[in-house]
Amino acid sequence: MELGPGEEFDRIRAIARALGNRAADLGDDCAVLPSRPEALCVSTDTMVEDVHFRLDWLSLEEVGGRAVAAALSDLAAEGAVPAGVLANVVVPAGADRSAVPALMRGAGDSAAAAGTRVVGGNLARGDRGWTIAVTVLGWAARPVTRAGAAAGDRLWVTGTLGGSRAALQAWQRGDPPAPEARDAFAHPVPRLAAGRWLAEHGARAMLDVSDGLAGDAAHLAAASGVKLEIELDLVPVHPATIEEASRLGVAVQEFAAAGGEDYELLAAMPDAFGAAESREFERATGLALTRVGRVARGSGVRLTLAGHTRSLAGFDHFR
């Protein structure tokens, strides 16, 4: 679609050029997508400069990529196939002309890596600081909510936890993070194939642990009306957590379970799902799947380490 005149549309033209085939036709009032028979899944997520990221930590391209990946992670947790990404960008006064295209290149790369495209968005001027609100659309034949876990189910976690927290802790101390910790924070990968695989193999409830395993487990427990029992000893830890946990003098599994910004999945699977199925998952997705606990009658979350009860808080955006 040809765009009309004006500074705002010049900026949209620059974004369209930066995105190339990582964008659909932009510039109409609405993005229009063909319908599908599955349920429509939608999620939206915001990243605010100096709250969720700092530009001395990440490039604008990484900020855009991370915002889209974080939003897509919610589709992964539903077992959905992504169908499009909308990016709502508030641009600080005085931002360089190349800044928005750089941010959107990162957003487009994240969308393309997930097999989808940027289908729309909005640009607004702000007084200061970047805000990126990303909305993602997807389709799921059988959406997996947080609400289906039942006593007797087993709890499984994809990948490893704590990498982002390790990076954050180094930055906040004033040190450069270990490269693999920085990578975990700057380039999270939404677990879309993993989410779909788990949905197709009977997942009863699922969510991403973006607020930390301990905190998000409490949400799954509340939504499902059950109690979750997690053995911290079993939690798969990111390699970079070892040094950072020892600096705090806490067990590495506690450090990992209380970290936020990990975009791994926590799934409640039926009891019959076991070691053979997890190996099948690992072959299919290239990702580890680790059993970390079980679902019981009751409410809340019980965390244990070496048989002792532990109390951990998750990441809370308003704490």
Place this chain on the structure above:
Amino acid sequence: MELGPGEEFDRIRAIARALGNRAADLGDDCAVLPSRPEALCVSTDTMVEDVHFRLDWLSLEEVGGRAVAAALSDLAAEGAVPAGVLANVVVPAGADRSAVPALMRGAGDSAAAAGTRVVGGNLARGDRGWTIAVTVLGWAARPVTRAGAAAGDRLWVTGTLGGSRAALQAWQRGDPPAPEARDAFAHPVPRLAAGRWLAEHGARAMLDVSDGLAGDAAHLAAASGVKLEIELDLVPVHPATIEEASRLGVAVQEFAAAGGEDYELLAAMPDAFGAAESREFERATGLALTRVGRVARGSGVRLTLAGHTRSLAGFDHFR
């Protein structure tokens, strides 16, 4: 769905209470909506405090309502039926605990007035200032884009123009706006029924004139590859424009056509659509429909007043 513990979820609980049946079940990773056979239409729009509104002009409830109405206007311009609203709110540090529920009550009222609900959203903390990014979902059997106008079509406008500009001009001068001008700015009504009626009656191209008739006509002209000829003498003006235009010493139609934040529709209808059809529209929607010009071969927009060519700019968010 039962929500887990924590300050962030306490806030979501407060929003859910404020919204009542104006919200779907909140708290899962994704909003899940049943599919429909029509095309999916999605649009997203942002309102930034002190850029798009000021809290000495509007209450938080009005800010929320206006943000949702503005976003729904893009569905109206596509001829779509709304299916859900997502609100992404960045809350300034120090905001009162009742502030977000008030904002969301306004958002919920706007959604309910349009026959839809709040189906999801996101809360984030910001350093200062409110930002509300609203995403709207809808379904359209035949989405009307900006790109279908052809030479020989006639141009029609719903309602009246210039009311919001009249309010803005009064506020910027330090005066209270006339009540009907304030109402136009604070409580815009997305023209959903009008958009659907026009889509069903052959609209070839349509958009909302949120950036002003003059500016938005240029976008429709560019997208359709045509020239628009608009007779400003015909432009339907909001009553509050008369005083404000005379203060500037400009013709009231020029004042109205250059104003932004009017959420009326500009539609290119086939030549056969005439006075009888516009009366039928007015009976069906209770809204005026006024012919303001025609579509010709060429490019750009030609505005005339009493036979003389005039040059007007629209509202540009980056000018």
